[in-house]
Amino acid sequence: MKAFNIVIAGVGGQGVLMASKVLAESALASRMDVKQNEVHGMAQRGGSVISFVRIGAKVHSPVVLPGTADILISFEPLEALRYLHYLKPGGKLVYNKACINPSTVAAGLATYPGDVPQRIAAACPGARAIDALQVAQQAGNAKAVNMVMVGSVMKGLPIDAEVVEGVVREISRGKGEEVNMAALRGGAATA
Amino acid sequence: MKKIISGNEAIALSFEDSGGVFASGYPGTPSTETLEEVARLGNVYCEWAPNEKVGLESAIGASLAGGRALATMKHVGVNVAADALMTLTYTGVNAGLILMAADDPGMHSSQNEQDSRNYAKFAKIPMLDPADSQEAYDYVRAGFEISERFDTPVMLRTTTRISHAKGIVEQKGKVEPKVGDLAKDVPKYVMLPNFGKIKHIAVEERLLKLQAFAEESPLNRVEMNDPELGIITSGISYQHAKEAFPQASFLKLGLVHPLPEQKIRDFASKVGRLMVVEEMDAIFEEQIRALGIRVDIGKDRISLCGEVCADIVREAAGAPATSAKTQPANDLPLRPPTFCPGCAHRGLYSILSKLKVFVSGDIGCYTLGALPPLSAMHTCICMGASISAAHGIAKVNEIAGRTEKPVAVIGDSTFFHSGITGLLSMSYNAGNALVIIMDNRTTGMTGGQENPGSGRLIQGNPAKEVDMVSLVKVLGIENVYEINSYNLKETEDAIRRGLETPGPYVLVDKNPCILRYRVKKPLVQVSADKCTGCRACLKASCVALGLQGSGDKPKVAIDPNICNGCGVCTQHCKFDAMTVASGGSHESI
Incomplete structure (x- = not known):
């Protein structure tokens, strides 16, 4: 089995790392080999964040190369466009509609492009945009966007949805378990 | 049981499973989580040292006292610890000793890309280089065995994608920690020249034995x-x-x-x-x-x-790349890391940027003040260099007859690490710089670790808390004052006084890191009627700010999900268009 490559992109502080952890733990629970990797440190301070999860019979490198991702999950539209080249031809993209200004835009040094959804659609016709913030708020916490995003791609993973649900329950036991489960299912309902 | 853990977590787990007794180190990406995990697991003694040299020296003492010891640091930390390392290789060890050095190829979060393998050659000691989390786990065990068998410190080298990548690890049987006798062997452990000459020969002989071991070891x-x-x-x-x-x-x-x-x-x-x-x-x-x-x-x-x-x-190797030829979009606005909304550094750099002074910077979150639009840092070399470099600049300014007084900016943890000696030199050698210590009560950039000024140990329990102002005074600095960087007027006045007063002058800001201490303040609001779209507030360089609407002068809007109510932007506004509600809180994690 060739490795199944997932790329998760977003902005530091959005919970990209927790989403990656859920997917990696789910692969382990499904008795597959898995490597998960992201960059810490400077990237956490509101910077662009990218995380890789690779699942397969045997996974060597923890790094997903451009043009080889089966799924790209982006927590922010501009970051979806920034990492779009990671998708392989025919790969799937799901992104959260809510925009976050980069510091360069907030400082008036650059402009947030007005045509991000159009450019994404042109490059990746099957891309899905979801209102993850709204789904998360309905689930009970705006910070559950990361679980909404995981839910939104569950059907396309080489892992059973029940396994992912079990992992989310385990990880968030006593720490917003019901909110996270609602967010995960809300995300799944968008697919 | 199988677990999916990072290389750093695997090293910590194996340290505990391999009879580890004492661990020390200094935070530095990508090594930091190793010692944090030793603390979280909670079964072996560990501590943060003020710098890597102290960390390694304490580990040397632990080994002498008969306990298996670990010192953790990032690659550049080995430079700090190198003085100890280069003679530790002569003395060898009593109980096993591992120095973990985490390299950062690609410089994800570092100031250089040095290759720690050079240190193994330099110090003539064995080095292990794990290829995944399982090997990171296994090599700690192997490292202690090699260390004790060959009477040598062992370097365990990782890179960012070993330290931070997660993979599946299966634990091995536990080696119970046992503490041997405290070694008293003068010719072995006291490196006077005559003993050192003998030990150098031993080092060369040891290397030959290690070469023979490398031939037969399944590690290769x-x-x-x-x-x-x-x-x-x-x-x-x-x-x-x-x-x-x-x-x-x-x-x-x-x-x-x-x-x-x-x-x-x-x-x-x-x-x-x-x-x-x-x-x-x-x-x-x-x-x-x-x-x-x-x-x-x-x-x-x-x-x-x-x-x-x-x-x-x-x-x-002449084979085609498998990644698609599609290029990334190169016209997108960059998203570099920046000060968190509500961070006290923002206020300070607003003023330094305005005053156009020369800023000698240091290693920490505040290095981000070098980026536009603040652009208020002009050198940053290594831990502690801000103060010593500012001192050298001031001396040459004096020789050249220039009146400009340089400013050094340094954080609390970096000051304890190696800023103290620079300030001591400035005091002793009658220097002339303004030093600003941003004491945010934590080691911020690496994720919020405790330090000698934070009042807590790595495990979270209370500790002796050094008083920054007293510490500065005892070094001989007469002018030392506290500032509040959230108040721009007050901060500007204090900095101007510091620049005008001859001699060393120190300002200390004690506002806590908002990320570490979860500081939450009421939001800032913008009055659309009063905002003229002048963009003065954007100089605060805060991601909560953005322009809304089109036309020549779009007005400023604040994202309520991001704003942390620090109020720095309101002080840039000349039209009273921005207001911050009163109240707020900060809770310790």
């Missing part, structure tokens, strides 16, 4: 497959090469110093093309070439700079 493994291409590699490079050429033959090195000469000769003789895949320096390749062995593909095709990946390996 041959995987014979298709002999057309033979790859010598180690660490993360092994994974990338394996990904690129799963059918090739490999000599996978786990013990990367000293090298197994005969094993390399045998392998080279059995393969068609010999390829050496290593990140950063040509450490293996130079040694292999020195043996008179032809290397067909090496650093002539793989850069000395940055990380290796499977496609780099493929292309170096």
Whole structure:
């Protein structure tokens, strides 16, 4: 089995790392080999964040190369466009509609492009945009966007949805378990 | 039980499972989580040291006292600890001692890209280079055995994608910690020249024994497959090469110093093309070439700079890259890291930027003040250099007859690490710089670790808390004052006084890190009627700010999900268009 490559992109502080952890733990629970990797440190301070999860019979490198991702999950539209080249031809993209200004835009040094959804659609016709913030708020916490995003791609993973649900329950036991489960299912309902 | 954990977590877990007794270190990406995990697991004593040299020296003492010891640090931390390391190699150890050095190829969060393998050669000690979390776990056990068997410190070297990548780990049986006797052996442990001369010979003999061990050790493994291409590699490079050429033959090195000469000769003789895949320096390749062995593909095709990946390996060997030819969009606004909304550094840099002073910077979140639009930092070299460099600048300014007084900016943890000695020199040598200590009560950039000023130990329990102002005073600095960087007027006045007053002058800001201490304040609101769209507030460089609407002068809007109510932007506004509600809180995690 060739490795199944997932790329998760977003902005530091959005919970990209927790989403990656859920997917990696789910692969382990499904008795597959898995490597998960992201960059810490400077990237956490509101910077662009990218995380890789690779699942397969045997996974060597923890790094997903451009043009080889089966799924790209982006927590922010501009970051979806920034990492779009990671998708392989025919790969799937799901992104959260809510925009976050980069510091360069907030400082008036650059402009947030007005045509991000159009450019994404042109490059990746099957891309899905979801209102993850709204789904998360309905689930009970705006910070559950990361679980909404995981839910939104569950059907396309080489892992059973029940396994992912079990992992989310385990990880968030006593720490917003019901909110996270609602967010995960809300995300799944968008697919 | 199998777990999916990072290389750093695996090292911590194995330290506990391998009879570890004492661990120390200083935070530094990508090494930090190792010691944090030792603390979280909670069964072995560990502590944060004020710097890497102290960390390693304390580990030396622990080894002398008979306990297996670990010192953790990032690659540049080894430079700080090198004084201890270069003589520790002469004395050897009592109980096993491992120095974990985490390299950062690609400089994800570092100021340089030095290759720690050079230190193993330099110090003539064994080095282990794990290729995944499981090996990180296994090599701690192996490292202690080598350390004790050969009477040597062992370096365990990781890279960012070993330390931070997660993989599946299976725990081995536990070695119960046992503490031996405190060693008293003057010729072995007191490095007077006459004893040192004897020990140097022992070091060279030890290296020969280690070379023989490298030949037989399963740490260096041959995987014979298709002999057309033979790859010598180690660490993360092994994974990338394996990904690129799963059918090739490999000599996978786990013990990367000293090298197994005969094993390399045998392998080279059995393969068609010999390829050496290593990140950063040509450490293996130079040694292999020195043996008179032809290397067909090496650093002539793989850069000395940055990380290796499977496609780099493929292309170096003449195979096509598998990644698509599609290029990333290159016209998008960048999203560099920046001060968090509500961070106290924002106020300080607003003023430094306005005053256009020369700022000598240091290592920490506040290095981000160098980026536009603040652009208020003009040098940053290494931990603690801000103060010493500012001192040198001031002296030459004086010699040249220039009146400009330089400003040094340094954080609390960095000041404790190696800023104190710089300030001592400035005091002793009658220097003339303004030093601003941003004491945010934590080691911020690495994720919020405790330090000698935070009042807590690595485990979270209370500790002696050094008083920053008293510490500065005792160094002989008469002018030391506290400031509140959230108040721009007050901060500007204090900085101006510091610049006008001759001699060393120190300002201390004690506002806590909003991320570490979860400071939440009421939001700032913008009155659309009063906002003129002048953009003065954007100088605060806060991601909560943005322009709304179109036309010549779009007005400023604040994202309520991001704003942390620090109020710095309101002080940039000349039209009273921004207001911050009263109240707020900060709770300790």
